[in-house]
Amino acid sequence: MRKGDRLAKILIGDRDASIYPEGDGFTGAISLGVGLDGKRQRVKRKGRTEKEVAKKLAQVVKDLETGIVSSETYTVEKAVDDWLATGLRGRAASTINKLRTLADTHLIPALGKAKLKRLRARDVDEWLDGLTGRLATSTLRTVHSILKRAIRHAQARDLVARNVAELAATPTGTDGRPSKALTWQQAKAVLKASKPSPLHAYVVISLTTGVRTEEARALRWDHVVVWVPKLKTWRPVTEAGFKHKRFAVYVWRSDRTGGDTKTRKSRRTLELPDLAAQTLRRHHVAQAARKLRAGKVWQDHGLVFCTRVGNPLDAANVRRSFRVITDDAGIGTDWTPRELRHSFVSIMSDQGVPIETIADLVGHAGTSVTASVYRHQLRPVISKGAQTMNTILGDRRRVEPE
Numbered sequence: 001m002r003k004g005d006r007l008a009k010i011l012i013g014d015r016d017a018s019i020y021p022e023g024d025g026f027t028g029a030i031s032l033g034v035g036l037d038g039k040r041q042r043v044k045r046k047g048r049t050e051k052e053v054a055k056k057l058a059q060v061v062k063d064l065e066t067g068i069v070s071s072e073t074y075t076v077e078k079a080v081d082d083w084l085a086t087g088l089r090g091r092a093a094s095t096i097n098k099l100r101t102l103a104d105t106h107l108i109p110a111l112g113k114a115k116l117k118r119l120r121a122r123d124v125d126e127w128l129d130g131l132t133g134r135l136a137t138s139t140l141r142t143v144h145s146i147l148k149r150a151i152r153h154a155q156a157r158d159l160v161a162r163n164v165a166e167l168a169a170t171p172t173g174t175d176g177r178p179s180k181a182l183t184w185q186q187a188k189a190v191l192k193a194s195k196p197s198p199l200h201a202y203v204v205i206s207l208t209t210g211v212r213t214e215e216a217r218a219l220r221w222d223h224v225v226v227w228v229p230k231l232k233t234w235r236p237v238t239e240a241g242f243k244h245k246r247f248a249v250y251v252w253r254s255d256r257t258g259g260d261t262k263t264r265k266s267r268r269t270l271e272l273p274d275l276a277a278q279t280l281r282r283h284h285v286a287q288a289a290r291k292l293r294a295g296k297v298w299q300d301h302g303l304v305f306c307t308r309v310g311n312p313l314d315a316a317n318v319r320r321s322f323r324v325i326t327d328d329a330g331i332g333t334d335w336t337p338r339e340l341r342h343s344f345v346s347i348m349s350d351q352g353v354p355i356e357t358i359a360d361l362v363g364h365a366g367t368s369v370t371a372s373v374y375r376h377q378l379r380p381v382i383s384k385g386a387q388t389m390n391t392i393l394g395d396r397r398r399v400e401p402e
Contacts, residue, residue: 028053077112136176181346193329201283210344273389
């Protein structure tokens with residue numbers, strides 16, 4: 001120390017501390033005892049005045065008493081990074097990448113440099129308010145959730161005392177792009193335009209059964225079944241072949257982590273209308289020909305819908321291929337594969353199918369979800385879907401449930 005400098009001894013709680021001039025301000029040091037490694041723990045804090053340093057040392061003791069161990073340099077960005085790295089084990093890589101992109105785009109630039117211990121609810125409020133004119137409400141909820149979950153992850157590791165993001169309410173953002181449904185004339189145009197595409201059967205199955213896109217991508221041939229009258233049971237086409245009249249699909253899998261459907265109720269069996277059954281027959285023949293051409297490079301996953309070498313379809317590639325189909329159908333490119341499901345609900349509702357039946361067909365646990373998610377498409381066993389589609393498609397033969 002310089003000549004004339006003085007060392008001030010103070011007591012914070014029951015701990016000895018000292019403050020002394022250093023550089024253009026002051027430095028304080030406090031002993032926290034012996035750590036788990038057997039070494040003496042001594043923490044330093046700097047400030048412009050003795051009062052400021054004393055306040056920082058008091059906070060060190062308070063944090064110690066409450067079990068908080070984060071440093072003054074632990075930032076919001078570091079908390080988000082830690083959560084994405086270790087707090088989402090078992091989640092799909094695509095989900096983590098999506099959350100990372102949202103965080104990097106909307107959260108880190110605004111709050112990333114803030115010290116987590118110094119973050120306040122008003123900071124979160126101001127950040128969210130600044131996004132209301134740019135993001136849809138659903139996206140706002142997601143980015144707010146990222147911050148809440150990242151801080152919760154830090155709390156569980158004693159890196160921060162409270163979760164200030166929980167104290168802020170998610171504001172209302174812009175109106176997101178609402179899902180829409182094809183009219184029956186548009187649906188017929190899409191079916192026709194899809195015929196030259198490898199995605200034709202995918203489009204037919206999605207439109208005529210209402211399966212989710214991730215359910216369609218995960219559908220396997222051993223989950224396509226036929227009714228065998230002699231046995232009075234459903235058998236996989238992989239065993240019984242295609243020379244049968246009634247077809248159904250077991251919607252038991254999904255292109256999600258673990259391969260499960262979205263919910264338990266989503267596991268369902270759907271009888272196929274005749275158009276879908278005929279399309280699947282032709283699709284199976286075409287796939288067998290592709291398999292022969294591919295030879296040793298074919299990857300046999302048993303999938304109904306796959307790439308030219310048998311691998312699972314990528315969701316992004318399906319979206320791009322579907323936009324080509326809708327463009328060829330003359331309805332533009334502002335459509336997504338999931339809107340085939342919305343179209344199915346709309347068509348069923350237009351034909352007077354009760355909402356309870358529609359909920360069963362699309363795999364909802366009750367009608368409230370169907371009514372809220374598909375409210376734009378609604379007006380007011382499972383063989384009803386096949387019966388209705390047969391009627392709409394011009395085949396008026398009834399499909400009687402066994």
